[in-house]
Amino acid sequence: MSHHEHGSTLPENRTLHPLAPLGWNTRTAEAFDALADAHELRPARVTEARRGSVGVAMPEAATADLSPRVRKAAETDRSTSPTSGDWVALRRSGDSWTVEAVLERSGTLVRQGVAKDSHDQVLAANIDGVLICEAADQGPNVGRLERFLSLAWASGAAPVVAVTKSELAGERLPEVIELVEAVTMGPDVYAVSAHTGDGLAELTERLLPGRTWVLLGTSGAGKSSLLNALAGHEVMDTGAIRHDRRGRHTTTHRRLVPMPGGSLFLDIPGVRRIDVPGGEEGVDRTFSDINALVDLCRFRDCSHRNEPGCAVNRAVDEGELDASRLERWFRLRREAEWNRTRNDVRLRTERKREWKKLTRQGRESARHKRGGL
Numbered sequence: 266m267s268h269h270e271h272g273s274t275l276p277e278n279r280t281l282h283p284l285a286p287l288g289w290n291t292r293t294a295e296a297f298d299a300l301a302d303a304h305e306l307r308p309a310r311v312t313e314a315r316r317g318s319v320g321v322a323m324p325e326a327a328t329a330d331l332s333p334r335v336r337k338a339a340e341t342d343r344s345t346s347p348t349s350g351d352w353v354a355l356r357r358s359g360d361s362w363t364v365e366a367v368l369e370r371s372g373t374l375v376r377q378g379v380a381k382d383s384h385d386q387v388l389a390a391n392i393d394g395v396l397i398c399e400a401a402d403q404g405p406n407v408g409r410l411e412r413f414l415s416l417a418w419a420s421g422a423a424p425v426v427a428v429t430k431s432e433l434a435g436e437r438l439p440e441v442i443e444l445v446e447a448v449t450m451g452p453d454v455y456a457v458s459a460h461t462g463d464g465l466a467e468l469t470e471r472l473l474p475g476r477t478w479v480l481l482g483t484s485g486a487g488k489s490s491l492l493n494a495l496a497g498h499e500v501m502d503t504g505a506i507r508h509d510r511r512g513r514h515t516t517t518h519r520r521l522v523p524m525p526g527g528s529l530f531l532d533i534p535g536v537r538r539i540d541v542p543g544g545e546e547g548v549d550r551t552f553s554d555i556n557a558l559v560d561l562c563r564f565r566d567c568s569h570r571n572e573p574g575c576a577v578n579r580a581v582d583e584g585e586l587d588a589s590r591l592e593r594w595f596r597l598r599r600e601a602e603w604n605r606t607r608n609d610v611r612l613r614t615e616r617k618r619e620w621k622k623l624t625r626q627g628r629e630s631a632r633h634k635r636g637g638l
């Protein structure tokens with residue numbers, strides 16, 4: 266019996282695929298079946314990316330090295346390297362496993378390279394939802410929320426906001442929720458407390474079986490505590506425990522944490538301090554109010570800096586749009602655009618180099634062929 270016989274071709278009413286608790290679905294099954302040598306391979310989900318190898322669940326835990334082909338591809342374009350949440354096809358040789366292919370991804374959370382020569386880094390693959398945590402007792406910090414929302418929208422996964430530590434806000438809670446809702450415009454907002462259990466049931470309803478979530482939120486926002494509370498037992502070390510150990514964030518592992526309702530959380534500590542807004546689409550989605558106004562400007566190339574007939578400036582004048590929100594939109598757009606253009610330049614240089622190499626190889630092999638005739 267192999268995994269393959271459990272593929273998507275089976276009738277729906279058959280028993281659950283053994284990988285279903287890890288998020289396996291029709292899409293991934295089809296991508297796997299499309300591999301030429303699928304019958305020799307086994308699908309698995311990456312729980313942890315290391316250098317040159319990955320930790321996987323299939324569903325039992327294992328370690329797999331990257332095949333030369335996968336490794337080579339990753340050298341050329343680091344974003345193709347198997348990362349947390351990826352579905353991969355493994356080949357067995359004796360007691361060890363090798364990653365032969367990375368299946369096509371759906372939602373990906375990408376950290377855009379920040380240094381001049383740095384690459385985009387895919388932090389999480391195949392995510393369905395992003396749970397943004399913002400503590401009720403500290404704000405909310407609107408600018409930070411906007412960054413997280415932009416990043417979430419850019420990932421292609423839907424954001425949901427958890428206002429954590431709700432019991433600490435006391436009677437200010439409705440006001441805090443209102444402030445958060447004014448920023449999120451759309452994504453659902455849940456007030457939750459890991460300590461009292463308030464709001465956990467409502468949030469749990471959003472966490473559908475087989476869906477993979479990622480947590481975003483500043484350090485101390487209560488992400489680990491929330492996961493523990495949702496899971497009903499300790500699945501994560503919380504800040505209080507980590508403080509006792511030498512150095513924080515020593516647990517740099519990336520894990521796939523199953524929730525009782527069948528959803529999964531990818532725990533990626535590196536994501537916690539992420540502060541780049543993702544692409545411009547993510548920013549525009551977050552500022553959908555401003556984006557709607559842009560369409561009403563008289564000039565299509567309006568810069569919204571005091572041009573005549575600018576609907577954005579008019580909204581500010583009429584008190585319908587917060588001037589500081591407009592400034593934050595300008596800033597995030599600039600950042601996102603700057604990141605993109607820089608990446609474009611880098612990609613162009615890389616492709617040119619790659620192309621030169623290929624044509625050189627091509628010429629050489631042509632020469633060899635001629636010589637051999």
Ligand SMILES: Nc1nc2c(ncn2[C@@H]2O[C@H](COP(=O)(O)OP(=O)(O)OP(=O)(O)O)[C@@H](O)[C@H]2O)c(=O)[nH]1
Binds near residue numbers: 430458
């Ligand atoms: N009062 C109260 N405190 C909470 C609640 N949830 C978390 N905390 C506290 O807030 C602190 C930070 O919680 P964590 O869950 O470790 O926060 P985190 O977001 O995982 O932090 P990082 O791992 O640094 O990113 C801890 O001292 C928790 O005990 C809550 O619902 N109510």
Ligand SMILES: [Zn+2]
Binds near residue numbers: 568
């Ligand atoms: Zn305008």
